[in-house]
Amino acid sequence: MRIAIIGTGNVGGALATKWSNAGHTILLGVKDQQNFKGKNLLNNPSTSVHQVADAVSKAEVILLATPAMAAIEVAHSLGDTTGKVLIDSMNIVMGRGPAGYTNTSDALLDHTNSRDLVKCFNTTGFNNMADTTYADQKIDAFMCGDSSKAKAVARQLALDAGFASCYDTGGNDRFALLEQFAFFWINLAMFQGQGREIAFKLLKR
Secondary structure (H helix, E strand, C coil), X not given: CEXXXXXXXXXXXXXXXXXXXXXXXXXXXXXXXXXXXXXXXXXXXXXXXXXXXXXXXXXXXXXXXXXXXXXXXXXXXXXXXXXXXXXXXCCCECCECCCCCCCHHXXXXXXXXXXXXXXXXXXXXXXXXHCCEECCEECCEEEECXXXXXXXXXXXXXXXXXXXXXXXXCCHHHHHHHHHHHHHHHHHHXXXXXXXXXXXXXXXX
């Protein structure tokens, strides 16, 4: 797949590396091509840097991994997203998000012309995306959204990133639920002192 990564920090960088190593073409979308976080990502296979709208125009899939407060501004910078899959990995934490929204996915839907949006890669830390293995098991990813097309893409990219499975938690009405799931991980890891090296896996009997 041709994947535009908008937001080249910890989350975007971890997934860019995983997907590049899995054989995907990575287009980093940045404001300043000479000075951006994650320049080392250009050492990965099949990875190049572009202006945001240029990266989006060349891609089939767009990962949004910027701070939540910038969601609307970033949405406006994407250009024409018709027919493209948007993957929203952002979270509103402690009220820090786009004005008037309780989750970032609804903001993206309202400010782009793509209907194929899935929320995924938002429920755990970037360290767990960089290394999905705990002992002899791989951790799980979770997603939601109305678009079956976007979910199929997210599921494949989760497997390509090394997750064991990517569980479907429902439609667009579950956007806020997945953001709360993210805050649950943050609460345990940061506020309750468990540390970042914790992750979730669905066990079945």
